[in-house]
Amino acid sequence: MARQFSSCSSSSATFSTSSFRNETHLYTKFTIVQTRTYSSTWVSQVRSRIYSGKHFVLKSSNGYPVNAVSLQDGLAEKPLSRESSDPLLMGSSTPSESGETESTLSITVIGASGDLARKKIFPALFALFYEDCLPENFTVFGYARTKMTDEELRNMISQTLTCRIDKRENCDDKMDQFLKRCFYHPGQYDSEENFSELDCKLKAKEENKLSNRLFYLSIPPNIFVDVVRCASQRASSKNGWTRVIVEKPFGRDSESSGELTRCLKQYLIEDQIFRIDHYLGKELVENLSVLRFSNLVFEPLWSRNYIRNVQFIFSEDFGTEGRGGYFDHYGIIRDIMQNHLLQILALFAMETPVSLDAEDIRNEKVKVLRSMKPLQLEDVVVGQYKGHNKSGKTYPGYIDDPTVPQDSLTPTFAAAALFINNARWDGVPFLMKAGKALHTRCAEIRVQFRHVPGNLYKRNFGTDLDKATNELVLRVQPDEAIYLKINNKVPGLGMRLDRSDLNLLFRARYPREVPDAYERLLLDAIEGERRLFIRSDELDAAWTLFTPLLKELEEKKIAPELYPYGSRGPVGAHYLAARHNVRWGDLTEDS
Numbered sequence: 001m002a003r004q005f006s007s008c009s010s011s012s013a014t015f016s017t018s019s020f021r022n023e024t025h026l027y028t029k030f031t032i033v034q035t036r037t038y039s040s041t042w043v044s045q046v047r048s049r050i051y052s053g054k055h056f057v058l059k060s061s062n063g064y065p066v067n068a069v070s071l072q073d074g075l076a077e078k079p080l081s082r083e084s085s086d087p088l089l090m091g092s093s094t095p096s097e098s099g100e101t102e103s104t105l106s107i108t109v110i111g112a113s114g115d116l117a118r119k120k121i122f123p124a125l126f127a128l129f130y131e132d133c134l135p136e137n138f139t140v141f142g143y144a145r146t147k148m149t150d151e152e153l154r155n156m157i158s159q160t161l162t163c164r165i166d167k168r169e170n171c172d173d174k175m176d177q178f179l180k181r182c183f184y185h186p187g188q189y190d191s192e193e194n195f196s197e198l199d200c201k202l203k204a205k206e207e208n209k210l211s212n213r214l215f216y217l218s219i220p221p222n223i224f225v226d227v228v229r230c231a232s233q234r235a236s237s238k239n240g241w242t243r244v245i246v247e248k249p250f251g252r253d254s255e256s257s258g259e260l261t262r263c264l265k266q267y268l269i270e271d272q273i274f275r276i277d278h279y280l281g282k283e284l285v286e287n288l289s290v291l292r293f294s295n296l297v298f299e300p301l302w303s304r305n306y307i308r309n310v311q312f313i314f315s316e317d318f319g320t321e322g323r324g325g326y327f328d329h330y331g332i333i334r335d336i337m338q339n340h341l342l343q344i345l346a347l348f349a350m351e352t353p354v355s356l357d358a359e360d361i362r363n364e365k366v367k368v369l370r371s372m373k374p375l376q377l378e379d380v381v382v383g384q385y386k387g388h389n390k391s392g393k394t395y396p397g398y399i400d401d402p403t404v405p406q407d408s409l410t411p412t413f414a415a416a417a418l419f420i421n422n423a424r425w426d427g428v429p430f431l432m433k434a435g436k437a438l439h440t441r442c443a444e445i446r447v448q449f450r451h452v453p454g455n456l457y458k459r460n461f462g463t464d465l466d467k468a469t470n471e472l473v474l475r476v477q478p479d480e481a482i483y484l485k486i487n488n489k490v491p492g493l494g495m496r497l498d499r500s501d502l503n504l505l506f507r508a509r510y511p512r513e514v515p516d517a518y519e520r521l522l523l524d525a526i527e528g529e530r531r532l533f534i535r536s537d538e539l540d541a542a543w544t545l546f547t548p549l550l551k552e553l554e555e556k557k558i559a560p561e562l563y564p565y566g567s568r569g570p571v572g573a574h575y576l577a578a579r580h581n582v583r584w585g586d587l588t589e590d591s
């Protein structure tokens with residue numbers, strides 16, 4: 001169904017109401033392309049695009065461009081792989097025929113005036129540019145209601161750009177070059193007309209080249225669907241791909257999340273939706289699978305036979321400052337547990353995927369989530385921080401935030417015990433703990449191993465055998481590290497044992513700056529790599545686990561246990577762990 005709009009100043013334009021779904025059309029074309037024999041010239045063009053050229057060395061987090069072909073796979077003989085059905089590289093003809101090297105990439109940040117855009121998205125885009133990871137012809141557009149000129153947007157962005165610590169050369173030049181590619185269009189989120197104007201501006205920059213368009217929804221969730229509707233009908237690409245990165249929250253329970261997915265899918269197909277969970281883009285979370293699947297020493301231990309419990313810990317040493325209005329509607333369980341921690345848990349516990357392809361990994365993750373028992377009230381402890389005076393300084397309580405109702409029962413802390421009912425993990429407690437306004441900022445995964453059977457040295461540990469068990473810690477932040485607590489003989493005469501760390505401290509081993517999660521995820525979205533984004537069935541399964549509990553907490557008006565700002569959280573968390581024979585690893589003296 002084609003529609004006619006004539007809002008562009010120079011000419012009228014034809015839009016297809018389903019054009020946002022153009023990846024589907026291109027998949028259809030792909031089946032035709034696949035039957036072709038790929039000439040060696042074409043192959044070498046792809047190769048050189050991957051490995052040479054200053055620009056367009058697009059590398060996804062899988063280590064090679066998903067849209068191209070793995071060079072290890074006997075490229076010359078094979079047609080494109082499944083992943084390469086992505087329109088970015090394929091189109092309906094070979095790159096040279098379509099002039100595909102002349103493609104353009106437009107990234108539109110919707111909600112450009114906001115906190116996330118300023119602090120994370122624009123800096124991440126600049127970092128990608130700085131590292132020569134963006135294609136030659138790229139444009140960044142900001143879109144929001146706030147009236148701003150291009151120059152004002154550039155000023156705003158420039159305040160948060162930084163150059164890599166280890167590569168400061170040409171920093172100012174690079175910033176100038178980047179800022180010149182940034183533009184702004186003010187508009188309403190539900191105005192098709194305003195999106196048509198945006199489309200005109202995008203077209204002007206694209207100069208009739210193959211256009212690929214990425215929209216980043218950095219806006220409150222109640223306007224996601226309006227934006228997707230307007231963008232799909234008025235500003236999607238007509239000859240390349242169109243993708244949309246959607247920020248959390250993806251609903252607040254199974255029902256609202258399902259409704260959001262249904263609405264988005266009126267305008268987009270699943271493959272166009274990139275639901276971001278920025279924890280999946282963190283270096284150590286990426287490393288979890290590498291550690292497990294590419295080292296012989298871990299995978300054989302990765303089951304109930306050797307692992308006593310696993311802990312996923314998130315703590316922040318600041319409150320909801322400035323985000324109380326948003327937070328009060330969601331609470332810590334929805335803000336951190338149902339997404340960030342649960343995603344890490346799924347990655348941690350999944351079976352070995354068939355390959356590193358997005359669908360293979362996401363298939364395994366969803367199986368884990370579907371094998372889990374939905375949480376009940378007795379499986380959780382909730383808390384809320386209260387004001388506190390320390391060393392002459394006053395720290396506000398959660399309800400002191402003027403945007404939070406005085407009688408709010410919203411948890412700012414929660415601890416939970418989860419179980420995976422499958423052969424590998426039967427009976428192993430997976431504990432989660434997440435809190436704001438605690439004594440420290442950290443995120444880590446802790447794996448506590450079982451006792452050594454018939455340990456010859458047990459009398460050297462006294463009665464507390466837990467103190468002698470091995471513990472593997474992946475410190476996601478700050479100061480990324482992987483360390484394994486082992487028992488060791490203290491040097492000297494006699495036999496004194498000590499628990500020490502085999503320590504891989506990233507800053508010591510890899511003295512280059514670790515990229516921000518948003519960089520990796522933006523690059524993946526540009527590349528069409530979906531591995532680190534949440535598929536709709538994963539999301540459904542995640543909500544199924546948490547929705548009954550969330551409803552019960554709200555219906556029964558469960559009062560959170562108060563804990564002082566800057567403390568270690570409610571003591572209830574210790575009792576919960578103790579009920580499952582667990583001690584929180586982050587609270588022991590040698591944590």
Ligand SMILES: NC(=O)C1=CN([C@@H]2O[C@H](COP(=O)(O)OP(=O)(O)OC[C@H]3O[C@@H](n4cnc5c(N)ncnc54)[C@H](OP(=O)(O)O)[C@@H]3O)[C@@H](O)[C@H]2O)C=CC1
Binds near residue numbers: 111115116145249
């Ligand atoms: N900030 C963060 O650290 C994180 C944010 N997120 C998610 O990212 C998204 C963006 O977050 P953030 O930048 O903090 O959000 P903001 O509240 O800063 O909103 C972003 C922009 O959206 C517009 N906006 C705000 N409220 C409304 C409203 N009620 N109706 C219409 N437009 C509105 C404003 O732009 P204008 O008025 O100019 O139109 C604002 O600049 C949200 O979905 C959030 O949950 C996820 C993880 C972390």
Ligand SMILES: O=C1O[C@H](COP(=O)(O)O)[C@@H](O)[C@H](O)[C@H]1O
Binds near residue numbers: 443
């Ligand atoms: O998604 C969110 O994450 C941040 C914490 O992210 P981090 O990368 O700084 O650890 C959290 O503060 C926020 O409440 C939540 O919405």
